[in-house]
Amino acid sequence: MKYFKSRALIVLIVSLVLIVTIGLTINPLSSVNWFGNLISVPFTSIEKVFTYAGQEIEAGVGLFNNVEVLRAENKALKEEIDKLNNERTEYVRLKTENDDLKNVLKLKDQLDGIDMTGANVIAKDSGNLFNIFLVDKGVTNGISYNMPVVTSKGLVGKVSSSQPFSSKITSIIEDGSAASAIVAKSGDLVVVKGDLKLGKEGLCKLLYIPNDLDLTQGDVIETSGLGGIYPKGIIIGTVKEVRTGESDLDRYAIIQPAVDLRRLSQVVILKKNMPAISSEMEITDK
Structure with missing residues (x-):
């Protein structure tokens, strides 16, 4: 307490x-x-x-x-x-x-009087170049063998076969292809051909150059209209280089196609009646 x-x-x-x-x-x-x-x-x-x-x-x-x-x-x-x-x-x-x-x-x-049909590229051979490729237009669209194929830049090639809903296109750089052509500045007749080696570089060859023709780098090459396949005046490409062999007869040129055959997604097919069999005049267009 x-x-x-x-x-x-x-x-x-x-x-x-x-x-x-x-x-x-x-x-x-x-x-x-x-x-x-x-x-x-x-x-x-x-x-x-x-x-x-x-x-x-x-x-x-x-x-x-x-x-x-x-x-x-x-x-x-x-x-x-x-x-x-x-x-x-x-x-x-x-x-x-x-x-x-x-x-x-x-x-x-x-090309007045020639119908045109646009087509999309749907497949191609292996590699970077469009040597041979397929488009999404065929027989049902009126597409047939040998019809020319172009873009807004110039000549691509031609229809080499046609199915109901697709067509195979062979370009001008493919080995074995050929087209009758002229040198735009002079009108001289020449031949543009595909070449196995040059085709790998996206180029083609110019043959049968007249001896007196002063062919120089940058000269424009166009279709001649001869041969029955390609209409006249379509640009094929330009001269990249002129080469001379053992004689003047061996002279040829390297052509850079006007169309970029490394980048191709759409083409235009010229729907004109093409011959199924080569005529006498068709000595170069193949």
Whole structure:
């Protein structure tokens, strides 16, 4: 019982001391204010530590938020760039197709009286070049043997066989193919032939060059209209190089076809009645 009384007394005394101390420290002029300062200094330092830590944490959170914002902006910019690149690619594709259609219309005016049918390339032989390939038009579309095949750039080749819904096309660079041609600047008759070695490079050979013909690099070679297969005036290609053998009779030229036979997706078939068997005039067109 005495123990509890003594304990209560101690608590009462301590409480009175704290009350008196607080009352004295409220007055800044009080001589007892040093006691309040003694108590407040450690707590002030602790408060500064927590304040600084809070500021650093807030700065870190803000930096993290900024990084996330930058990432989002970067992603949006990349998506916008991809979109613009896709639109540019589509624009170039459409412009190319539009230019090709314009050239095809010009070709149609040039070849008045000849019907044309567009066809898509659906298969080709192995390798990078379109020596022999299939298109998605056949007998049901009025396509038949020996019909010429062109693009807006020039001559591709001819139909070598036709099925109900597809046709096989043999290009001018295929070994064994041939076309009667003329040198555009002079009108001299020549022959363009496919060559096994040159065909691997996408090139063909020009033969039977007249001795007095000054054939130079860049000269344009066109179909002559002779032979019964290819109409006159279709560009075959240009002279890339003139080579001379042991005699003038061995002179020949390397022809760069006007049509890029490494990149071919669409062609135009000229629907004119072609001979099924070679005539006497058809000594070169094969």
